Amino acid sequence: MAATPLDLTIATPLDMVVNHEAAGSLRAEDESGSFGIRPGHADFITMLAPSVVRWVAPDGTRRYCAVDGGVMTVSGGRTVAVACREAIVGDSLERLEREVARVRAAQLDAERRVRVETVRLHAQAVRQMLRYLRHPVMPDGDEEIPAAQERGR
Template sequence: MSDMLQLTITTPTAVLVSEANAYAVRAEDESGSFGVLPGHTDLLTVLPASVIRWHSRDGATHYCALRGGLMTVENGRHVAIACRQGTIGDDLAKLEAEVEAMRAAETDAECQMRVEQMRLHARAVRELMRYLRPGRMGANDASMPMGAAP
């Protein structure tokens, strides 16, 4: 077993990070923040919008802001993160602000989606009420004699 991690961070269109000499990776999922060291057990987890940190062999700390993704750890050495969007940077405060903006945008999108779902539901109920209104053809077909005109 190696004393280093191989870290790969990809988007659908690019490889953002391909680091063969990382000795620690720090990430965050819905359960909280966690670290990965060489020899870590296999893992599969979903990452929300967050900042990934890793330390390379030379002691430098690197950062990548993610717009959510999927992280796997295999064989205690291979750490792979597939994300929708990512930004590499050295300014942690700036990247954390970017993540907060991503989270706010996701929250706004979720709110808009809920509002639209409520509108569609209300429209469907109104249509059903209109259809089932007494006296409307089709609503009380069973009470009309066969062949009778409304």
């Protein structure tokens, strides 16, 4: 009699990436290294390293999911749940690697644009403060005459 397959779920805050998929076995990686999970495994919880979770479906099909770290729990000897910030599923390691590289490049570009915009806003705020310090504006909207100019009147 074949063992009941694992029930695998991988979720991010915005999406259920893998939803109750049957897995005959699973490999993942935490700080201590790579490990395997098979039906009947003891209950446990671990922090996953950024890595690729791999599993084999009962029909022998291999599946992959790149995760950006996360928490994995095994319960009841058959339920495996992964909660992570980001996850990308793939049917081949080569395509998954290209997709992860594409997503990472897009993230780096977005981070660069945010840094540029932050510097631009900071410079604009400094210019505005300097403009105010040079020529203060009174509450009624009139410019205050600098003391040096007033003495010269």
